[in-house]
Amino acid sequence: MITRINTVSLYVADQQRARDFYVDTLGFEVTEDADLGDQGRWIEVTPPGARTALVLADAAGFGRTDRVGEPADVTLNCSDADALHADLAARGVKVTEPEQQPWGTFFTLTDPDGHEIVISQETEREHERRLQKFTAFKRRFEQASRDKDRDALELMIHPEFSMVTPDGDVVGRKGVLAAITSSKSTFMPFYQRQERTVSFDPNGDLVREIADVNIGGEIPGRGELTGQYTHSAVFVRTERGWQFFGNTLTRKVRAAD
Numbered sequence: 001m002i003t004r005i006n007t008v009s010l011y012v013a014d015q016q017r018a019r020d021f022y023v024d025t026l027g028f029e030v031t032e033d034a035d036l037g038d039q040g041r042w043i044e045v046t047p048p049g050a051r052t053a054l055v056l057a058d059a060a061g062f063g064r065t066d067r068v069g070e071p072a073d074v075t076l077n078c079s080d081a082d083a084l085h086a087d088l089a090a091r092g093v094k095v096t097e098p099e100q101q102p103w104g105t106f107f108t109l110t111d112p113d114g115h116e117i118v119i120s121q122e123t124e125r126e127h128e129r130r131l132q133k134f135t136a137f138k139r140r141f142e143q144a145s146r147d148k149d150r151d152a153l154e155l156m157i158h159p160e161f162s163m164v165t166p167d168g169d170v171v172g173r174k175g176v177l178a179a180i181t182s183s184k185s186t187f188m189p190f191y192q193r194q195e196r197t198v199s200f201d202p203n204g205d206l207v208r209e210i211a212d213v214n215i216g217g218e219i220p221g222r223g224e225l226t227g228q229y230t231h232s233a234v235f236v237r238t239e240r241g242w243q244f245f246g247n248t249l250t251r252k253v254r255a256a257d
Contacts, residue, residue, distance in 0.1 A: 011067035069114030081121035
């Protein structure tokens with residue numbers, strides 16, 4: 001099962017120059033920089049928090065010098081297109097004038113190798129639409145948890161799911177399914193969200209949610225979890241829709257014995 005787009009390659013004439021541009025000018029982070037010998041370096045860069053990386057591939061090393069300067073067919077999201085446009089123009093980056101569309105604002109920048117990349121900012125309405133879809137998923141997930149509906153939860157919990165307990169134990173997908181659906185556990189019915197903050201990654205394919213929660217019950221074979229916690233969770237959007245990818249529980253107040 002395919003779960004996400006991992007990398008998109010840009011063939012560049014000068015890898016160090018490209019690395020400097022994407023990191024120092026656009027604010028990307030380097031997630032990989034390894035020596036490949038005759039094929040140059042394997043450089044991956046990502047916007048902060050993103051899961052899909054740009055590979056800045058050595059065009060000569062891969063025999064793809066014909067790809068240098070082609071339109072990149074890549075769109076990057078930003079929080080403030082006008083401010084970013086002004087900043088890039090001041091830095092001497094070649095940019096087109098921002099254009100307004102019903103869904104938001106966009107402009108195009110050209111990197112040092114001539115690749116044209118679209119920068120876009122969604123309207124608040126589009127962000128609300130995504131938030132509503134994610135919130136609807138959370139309601140379905142919590143209802144399936146209350147109903148101990150294992151078939152529904154199988155589709156909602158990612159195959160690579162992991163949970164870190166307050167004691168530092170790591171519980172995988174099988175363990176958390178057992179915790180939610182066990183007839184002896186009240187793990188999810190007492191899972192009550194008090195306050196939460198939700199943030200999307202730039203591509204809208206990953207959500208981080210932080211909330212204060214009350215939990216009653218235990219994870220079979222792992223011990224008691226009843227108490228108040230800070231719950232930090234990650235959800236990813238896949239071809240099946242939103243899925244619960246992982247979480248960390250930090251104890252706030254230990255429940256009375």
